Amino acid sequence: MKKLVLADRIVEAKNEAFVMGIVNCTPDSFWEKSRGGEQQALRLIEEGADILDLGGESTRPGASYVDENEEIRRIVPVIRAVRKVSDIPVSVDTRKASVMKAAFEEGADILNDVSALEDDEKMATFASETKIPVILMHKRGIPENMQKNVSYDDVFAEVNDYLEKRINFALENGIEKDKIIVDPGIGFGKNLEGNKQLIARCGKLCGGKHKVLMALSRKSCIGEMTGREVKDRLYGTLAADIIAVLNGAFMLRVHDVQSCVDTLAVLKSFRESGLISF
Numbered sequence: 001m002k003k004l005v006l007a008d009r010i011v012e013a014k015n016e017a018f019v020m021g022i023v024n025c026t027p028d029s030f031w032e033k034s035r036g037g038e039q040q041a042l043r044l045i046e047e048g049a050d051i052l053d054l055g056g057e058s059t060r061p062g063a064s065y066v067d068e069n070e071e072i073r074r075i076v077p078v079i080r081a082v083r084k085v086s087d088i089p090v091s092v093d094t095r096k097a098s099v100m101k102a103a104f105e106e107g108a109d110i111l112n113d114v115s116a117l118e119d120d121e122k123m124a125t126f127a128s129e130t131k132i133p134v135i136l137m138h139k140r141g142i143p144e145n146m147q148k149n150v151s152y153d154d155v156f157a158e159v160n161d162y163l164e165k166r167i168n169f170a171l172e173n174g175i176e177k178d179k180i181i182v183d184p185g186i187g188f189g190k191n192l193e194g195n196k197q198l199i200a201r202c203g204k205l206c207g208g209k210h211k212v213l214m215a216l217s218r219k220s221c222i223g224e225m226t227g228r229e230v231k232d233r234l235y236g237t238l239a240a241d242i243i244a245v246l247n248g249a250f251m252l253r254v255h256d257v258q259s260c261v262d263t264l265a266v267l268k269s270f271r272e273s274g275l276i277s278f
Contacts, residue, residue, distance in 0.1 A: 002250055004089070004211075005178050006109045007131040011089055013050050015264035016271065018251040020091060021049035022217065025074040026058045037074075038081035045086050047258035051110065051251075054078055054103075055093035059114050059188075072102045079106040091135070097122035104130055114139055114188070116166040117173075128174035135181045135213055136166045140189025155194035159184050160205055167206060181251065182206055183213040187220055195221040199240055203248015214244040215253035238263050246278050 002013040013019070021044035025037050041052055056074035057066045071094060079090055083106065091110035092103040097120045100111055109132060116136040117124045127134045138159045140150075152158050163182045170180055182205055184198040198205075202212050216222065218233040226236040234256055241252050241260060245267065254260045270276045 004133060006089060006133065011050070013251075014048065015261065015268045017245045017249055017264060018050045019048065019257055019260050019264065020051040020053045020213070020251055020253040021045075021047070021257040022253060022255050023052055023054045023078065024058070025054055025056045025078055037078045041078055041082050042085065044257045045082070045088055048261040049088065049257045051089045051091055052082065053091040053093055053110075053112055053253055054108075055112075056099070057094065059093070068096045068098045071096065071099045075099065075103055076106050079103055079108055083107040095119040095123075097126050101126060104132065109133070111135065112183075113137065114185070116163070117169060118166075124170060124173035124175065127170075127179075131176070131179065133179040133181060134170060134175055135183055136163060136170065137183040138162050138185040138188065150189055150191040150194065152190075152194060155190060156197050156201055156204075159198060163206055167210060177210075181211040181213050183215060186214065186216055190221075192221050192224045195219075196225075199244050200247055202244055208248065211250035212248060213251040213253060214241070214249040216240045216244065217252075217254045217256065234259060242267065 002018060004011050004018065023041045023044065044052060054075050056071035075092060082088065082090060089109045090107060091112045092100055092108045093112040094100055095113055095115045100123065111127055111132055112135040113123060114137045167180055171177065184202060184205060186195050186198060199214065199216065202214055205212055217237050218230050222233045222236040222240060223229065226233065228236060238259060242263060244252065245264065252260060
């Protein structure tokens, strides 16, 4: 059973990987059905999410950043609403220490930083002092320009090298090893072949020494492989999720929680019967 150490408790995944449900507290995320606040969060809890991931600043290709006050205004009321009914772990997708501090004070548990602690010099210290888990993601550039440079000599090696450096930075700043999760940043400055390599080899990132989050849900690479628009990429996403879990993914960040939970439940049943191993 996969376990995650939070600041104040240890939580276990229900199935073969943690299912992190996406709650986009924004008006411009690329999948409109993930947008919303309290009602979206409560629906994903009902669907069986292990973790909620709240974001107040879209990181889709072409998106613009928002200021910290707006981000806090979008996120904090949702955390308050969730905490009235559930102790589910809450992750916050932010690059700003002030936003994470405000969210933590309302009950947030996990930092999901697409800048891998680069954009705010105060973030690493805050994470270390509060003992929260941190998700470190690889990307190139910023959302406005990240898909303009997607060529690599060796995509796996370059992503791996970057994540190793950010892990070392986190460790040097007092963040505990078991609190570090890495994310190769599927779709963030990569082309289709690069994304496929990272999905297929995700468990080998950083020598397999750290937990790996995979965020594949309805992304453009799924569309490229299936020829489907965003609204029709569920089945392709589930197939990619299975490949990621079979190859070492610890956590899946998804829009469609119930479908992902059911898929992982089938995988778990086969593993427990001894018919497959991984």
